[in-house]
Structures are given as structure tokens and as C-alpha cells.
Amino acid sequence: MLDKNFDPQTVEPRLYAAWEASGLFAPKDDPNAEPFSIVIPPPNVTGSLHIGHALNNTLQDILIRYQRMRGKAALWLPGTDHAGIATQMMVEKQLADSGNIGRRELGRGAFLEKVWEWKATYGGTIVRQLRRLGASCDWSRERFTLDDGLSAAVRKVFVTLHKQGLIYRDKRLVNWQPQLQTAVSDLEVINVEVNGSMWRFRYPIEGEADRFIVVATTRPETMLGDTAVAVHPDDERYKDLVGKQVRLPLTGRLIPIIADDYADPEKGTGAVKITPAHDFNDFRVGQRHGLAAINVFTPDARINEVAPEKYRGIDRFAARKMIVADMEALGLLDGVDANKMMVPYDEKSKLVVIEPYLTDQWWVDAKTLAGPAIKAVEDGRTTFTPRVWEKTYFDWMRNIEPWCVSRQLWWGHRIPAWYGPDGAIFVEETEAEALAAARAHYGREETLIQDEDVLDTWFSSGLWAFSTMGWPEDTRDLRRFYPTGALVTSFDIIFFWVARMMMLGLHFMDGEIPFHRVVINALIRDEKGQKMSKTKGNVVDPLELIDEYGADAVRFTVTAMSGQVRDIRLSRQRIEGYRNFGTKLWNAARFCQMNGCERVEGFDPGGVTHVLNRWIRGEALKTERAVTAALEACAFDEAADALYRFVWNVFCDWHVEFAKPLLMSEGEAAAETKAMTAWTLDLILKLLHPIMPFMTEELWEKTASAGPARDSMLIVAPWPELPDSYADAAAAAEIDLLIAVITEGRSVRAELNVPPAARPPLLIAEAGERERPVLAANADSIARLLRVSEIRFDAAVDAGAVPFLAQGVSLALPVAEFIDLKAEQARLEKEIAALASDIERTAKKLGNADFVAKAPEEVIEENRERLAEAQSAKARLEAALQRLRSAG
RNA sequence: GGGCGGCUAGCUCAGCUGGUUAGAGCGCCUGGUUUACACCCAGGAGGUCGGGGGUUCGAGCCCCUCGCCGCCCACCA
Secondary structure: OOOOOOOHEEEEEEEHHHHHOOOOOOOOOOOOOOOEEEEEOEEEOOOOHHHHHHHHHHHHHHHHHHHHHOOOOEEEEEEEOHHHHHHHHHHHHHHHHHOOOOOHHHEEEHHHHHHHHHHHHHHHHHHHHHHHHHOOHHHOOOEEEEOOOHHHHHHHHEEEEEHHOOEEEEEEEEEEEOOOOOOHHHHHEEEEEEEEEEEEEEEEEEOOOOOOEEEEEEOOOHHHHHHHHHEEEEHHHHHOOOEEEEOOOOOEEEEEEEEOOOOOOOOOOOOOEEEOOHHHHHHHHHHOOOOOOOOOOOOHHOOOHHHHHHHHOOOOHHHHHHHHHHHHHHOEEEEEEEEEEEEEEOOOOOOOOOOOEEEEEEEEEHHHHHHHHHHHOOOOOEEEEEHHHHHHHHHHOOOOEEEOOOOOOOOOOOOOOOEEOOOOEEEEEHHHHHHHHHHHHOOOOOOEEEOOEEEEEEHHHOOOOHHHOOOOOOOOOHHHHHOEOOEEHHHHHHHHHHHHHHHHHHHHHOOOOOOOOEEEOOOEOOOOOOOOOOOOOOOOOOHHHHHHHOOHHHHHHHHOOOOOOOEEEHHHHHHHHHHHHHHHHHHHHHHHHOOOOOOOOOOOOOHOOOOOHHHHHHHHHHHHHHHHHHHOOHHHHHHHHHHHHHHHHHHHHHHHHHHHHHHOOOHHHHHHHHHHHHHHHHHHHHHOOOOOOOHHHHHHHHHHOOEEEEEEEEHHOOOOOOOOOHHHHHHHHHHHEEEEEHHHHHHHHHHHHOOHHOOOOOEEEOOOOHHHHHHHHOOHHHHHHHHHOOOOOOOOOOOOOOOOOOOEOOOOOOOOHHHOOHHHHHHHHHHHHHHHHHHHHHHHHHHHHHHHHOHHHHHHHHHHHHHHHHHHHHHHHHHHHHHHHHHH
């Protein structure tokens, strides 16, 4: 006998262990089985599971469990990402907190050892947590982006792209993170609006005493690196100044006044200082005019030795104050205005202001790689779900900029480039090959120095779809499981990851896409709609939720909410509701057990005869179709919704209730109902398994002892495919009618507010030939449910009978005067009027010779049917209205 | 500045190509010792579907417009 409640705390770990031990998480080896694969978006190896992961991985698990049950060789390939910056920062912070020396003092080798230690200690957290969630990953194939195999793939890709001219080294402005002292990509910069100031400086015109040109700037400290002042060529105010020179204050350098469209007469003073080494626009202006780029910052954003001595070593923000003060003292400060502006911050810490900084970096020619990646989505070879994200993808891809892939960090894939004594670059997969190349180049042995930098983390994760399967080796996995079936991820990494996987996958896998479908899930926020963040302290820990409600409840909740286009607001009440849903199912199973609803060997649902069983069979069919269609479309929420309604509102509310009197009886109907009920429960377990794997597997096991032996664990039970013949229109009509009678009867009773003791009998009249026997057969249960003393059938309709039901059944109650006849009358009149106008329009349409001549036959037929339907409906309602009028 | 999304019951959200009386869960109120389930059952209150215009016999759904809210992208001194 089942307990009253499901106990996730003891059951879930036991079942997970059993699944894992069974080896069923690995794709089956059957060469005839169609492959289906997913690669996990690799979480940060040192991270822990947050609620977004819970959503994302639940959806992946649903897909993979579904496909596994469909009989496919289903592979969900798990792994983790080394997450360069994040991990390095974490370890550096830990070193600092525990009073250790910093990484620079420690040295590269020793520091990396520390990081590997850190990984060994904390690296297992997230994969353990994925197990708690029930993720059926093939752990035997687990990968890490810094594995030997994946590192080999990274080197191969880098070298190949370099030889193809798609990776190059270039000195240009990058986004510089001065605290970490590394370049970051455009995507790792976040622009924040701040209330700043705009200063106006007077720059003296050389050779013209007391004449100045006033420039406006938000960054006074960069003036030390100015190499020109630009004005618009058509700006009358400054026309005569173009070609003249300015004596740059504080430095004494002479710089030209140039004409360039970039200067906007509307903005500032119309004259703009040009600092090519510290501003992306100015850099371009500088290139156009052949200006020098004078870098005045050190890598940690202090003023460097190029500047006048008094500023050297001063932090950029302190230097700003000094320079403004000095300019003011010189009488060269024209004024200052408050100015709202966007300031670039480091996306990770959101605290460090990013500096445009002139350095040598490695770049990927993303523009070239983007072409095929755009085409693949245009052609529909890869689709986005929901579709709207394709626009986002296109917008970015079509305007893509070169991708800066080098990082001045230690934790990551070291760039496979070596430098000779004269600076010649040798890009090879190994040091030996680089040495060989150098030997060929120099004609002798030379000592080479490897590039100190590592690659952007996203460079290695961009290869994830194929590097994890063994590429560059030609492995069986690669041949079988690439391209993957779906990529499930959230929108915030479409650019970082999805786009790069598309580009690199297509380029290295002979034009074959990395995934057929990209499923984008929404972001989860807290109950107040705020983004969860550690600093706000509103992070919902999914592990706590799993402890409290069980993994199934958490899974069902995020699944049911996954359809939202906008952000998901997670509330505990919602989870509680779905935990209750689990309990409801559990108790339905308990009811089945108590009533001997056991599976029967060789039972064929197609052969049941009792109307209730034929009805539930049809409902089961509808549900199976809805769930299957939803999962095929990756509309996970719809699958959850269909199951919720079927289990609770169909199976429990009606089938089990109607079955009660039948189960108590003896004979064939009882036996058939028992078998049918057990069959339906079994079906529910299968359909629900992808979403709620634990409880369903547990019930599968608990129901194994009665009836025929189970062939397998539920995890690999065949997905049900019910035949169309299970639909039964007649049974559906009868039971639906019965439900309608009961439901309407209930609300009538409530309206009458009759105390239970004084409940009058219910008269049912006008039941058709077909309905009558159904109602009669269930008279007792209806009476019980309605709390009426008895049910009587009466051919004659009372004068006050009210047509509650469109099906043509009237409930005749002795107390009909309690019903608002006027409102009912008004409603009918309104509806009749609507039908009349529909009839008029349709008739007109059909009377139109043009329409009849041109419209396809099926459209005309449709209109004819519609006309006939409307006419008969109108007649029916008119009759009802007539009855009402004569009664009232 | 450009783009995307949202605005439906007290709260969180469904409402597919326009079609009877706009739904669910939670919350609230009333009542319940039914052959499983109080994590339950029955019933109830509660909505001018952001505002305004338009198309249509008919609009929560389509068009225009305005208003909030959120997000993404962008080099504005």
C-alpha cells in the first residue's frame, strides 16, 4: 500500500543512482537507432546551480528523456567550462582573502596550480547538483574545456584559421579592463548611464595671441594625448582656423586644427579634441588624417611617462581633477556643464570603467565567418524557437565586428603562437612544430618565446558542439551525433555562444550546422521581477527548493512557466501548487491500488465497451497527441499544461469519480474499468516521465508487482503512440453531457442555496434517445454528486424549465423562479441577433456571382456549411426563447 | 538614437490562424467526517483585456495612435 505522500528526499537519490548504474543515460548502441543529441551549455566549472540552470537543464532533460523513450540513441553530453576571467578572478580573490601573495608574485606556473586545485575542490559541485535535478546526462562522456582533447581542438582551430588568414594579430584600440589588465570583447562591456560633467577647455591658437578654440570633453585627463582638434568642414565659426595649430596646454605640444565630418557643429562647442589612443572615434579620425596615437596611460590606467612629470603615476580619475584644476588656474577652463552620458563598465564586476587602450591583440575575422552562419538560419537549416530571436541573431551577425580573442590572463588556452628573436611569429599546434617552422625560416635553431596570452573562453566553447565529440579525430560519436538536435539556452548568450558555435561549426564541419534548433528560454527573476543577483541577495537556490518540494515539483514549475516570452517570475506558491499536483497523482495511484486497478496481461483498450472506459480512452488519446506534439515543437509548457489538466481535471475529477460506483459493482464492467484505469495510469506515468521523472519512475516500480512483469525501467519504456481508433465520438458526447449536467446542476444548486436536508429531486427532461440511458445508468452517482434526493426523468417540461445546456437537455427544477429569466432572455436575443447577421453576410457572400465563380470549391462549401449551421442554431435558440417567453 | 518584448481577476500568468457567457493556479469568502488525496472536495466574489480611434456582422486577438514598464544594441565629444 502506498503511503499518503511521496517522499522525494529518500526516493530521488535512490532512483538517480539506479538510473546511473543501469548505464541507460548513455545512448544505446543499436546502429539502427536514430541518433538524437544535445550538448549542454557548459556551466562554469567552479559555479553552482542557479535557478536559470534549473530551467535550462530541465528542458534539456525533458527533450532527451522524451527522445530516449522514442527509441532514439539519445545523447546528452555534459561538461563544464573553464570560464577564464570568472575563475581566475575567483581564485585571485581567494588568494587575497586568505592573505596569500598575489598571482604576479606567485608566478604563472604556481598560480595555475592553485586554480587546478580550486577546480579539484569545487569543480564537482555543479555536476552533483545537476544530478539532484535529475539530469540524465551521459556522464561517461563528460568534458571540460581545458581537457587535452578539447585543447587540441582549440589549437587546431586557431592554427587553421590563422593559416587561412581569418585570425590575425593587430595593434588597435581594444576594450581594456585596467584592474585585470586584459583586453575584453565588445560583448563584455556594459554601458551605464551616469551623471557626468562636460568641461569646456580653451586651447590657445598658435601665433594669434589671445585667440582660443574652445573644445568640450567628458574626459579631461585624455587631453594629454590629444593630437588634433577637429571642426566640421562647413562650420563657418571655425573655417579660418582649419590648418592652423593649437598649443596644447599643460604639454606645450603643437597640434593641428583639422576639418572632419566627425565633428558635429550641434554638439559641444562644435570643436572636438582628438585623442586617437583613447577613443574609438578619435582613432578613426586619426587614421584618416595620419595623426599620431599618443598613449598616456599605463596598463592599470595611471598616467604614464609620456605625460608631464607632475601627472605621472596618478590614477586616471585623480588626474582628471588635477588637470581641470590646472586648466582653471591657467584661465583656460571655459566652463563646465552637467552631462548625462554612457560610461563603459566591465560586464563581470560592473565596477571597473573600461578604457579604450592601444595594444597588440589577436583578432578573428568574424565578418567572413558570419556569412555562412547567417545563411544557415536564413535557409531554415537552423531555426530559433521562439522565432523572434532570429531577428536579434541577424541584426548582430550582419553588423559583426572583428572578435578580439586574446586575453591577458593565465587561466585558459595559451595562444599557440611563438615569437622569434626578431619578432617573427610562428603559429603552430605544438612547440616542436613552431621550432621546425622557425628552423625553416631562419635556417638555424632559434629560441622561441610563446605568446603569454590565453584565448577568450568563448573561443573554446564555440567549438563545444564538435570538440566534445572527439574532433579533430574522426570519431564514431562525431559521425553519429553531429549535428546536434537542439541547443537549449537563454538569450543572453546568443551572441557570446550561439553565434560563435554557428560560425565555427559551419567552418570546421564542412558547412554542416552545429544544431538544427536553438531553443531560447526566458530569464528567471524573483517574485518582484528583479534580476537575481548575489549582491541583491534575492538569489533563489534551486537546491533549497528541491530539498523542500522535491526535484519533480521544481522541474514541473519551471517547465510550466517556460513558455513565457518575458521574464519568468518564480514564486514558491507556484511550486507548492505543482508539488500538490504530484501528490494528487500519487493519490490517484493509491486509489487505483486500493481498488485493485491492476494492469492486465494482454489488455486491449481498443476493445473496451463501457462508455466510461471508451471515453477515458479518447481523452487519453487526445492527451497523448497534445503532449507529443508539444514536445516535438519544444513547447514544453504546453506539454505540462496538457498533462496537468488531464491528470487532475479529467482523470481524477471525473474518471475516478465515475468509476467508483462501477468498481464497487461485480462483473464485467468492474473488471474492465479496473484494467482500463490501470492502463490510463500507466499512460500518465509515461507521458509525464520526461517532466517528472522521479515520481513516475517510483510509481512505475510500485505498480510493477501487480499484473504482468515490467520489461524495463520507465526511463526507457516506449513512448506511447495511440491509434486514432481510440477516439470515440459517441462516448465523448455522452460523458461530456453527463459532466455538463452535473456541472450545471451544481451551479443551480448553489444559486438556490437550498439546505442539504431540503434538497428536492432533480428532474431531467428532454434528454434525447441517446442521452437518456447514460443519465439513467449514472443516476445514483449524479444524485450523490449533486446532493439531490433523487433523479427523476420527466418527459414533460415544466413551464419554468430553463435551457441550461446547448445540447438540448433542460434541467427542470421546481424552483426555477430563482433563475434570472430576464437575463437569460436577453442573452438569447443577443446571440440570435449575432447569428442573424452572420447568416445575412454569409448568404450575401454565397449570392455573389463573383465569389462563386472565383472561390475554391472548399471555401464555398465551408460557407454553405456555416450558413446551415447558423440557421439551425438560430432556429434552436429561437425555440428556446419562445419557451422562455411563454414561461415568463 | 535604433530595435525587441510586455501591459488580461488582488498576485503570477494562459488565451493557437478574430466567433457562444474571457480562463487557470494562488490568495480571499462560504460550506464540506463522500471508496485516494485537507498538498483535498463543492461553491462564490472578483476583469470597461493600459488609453483613444479605426476595420469587421463580430476585436483581448488585426490596423493607427498615445501612454507607461522591461530588455537588447549604438562611438556622441
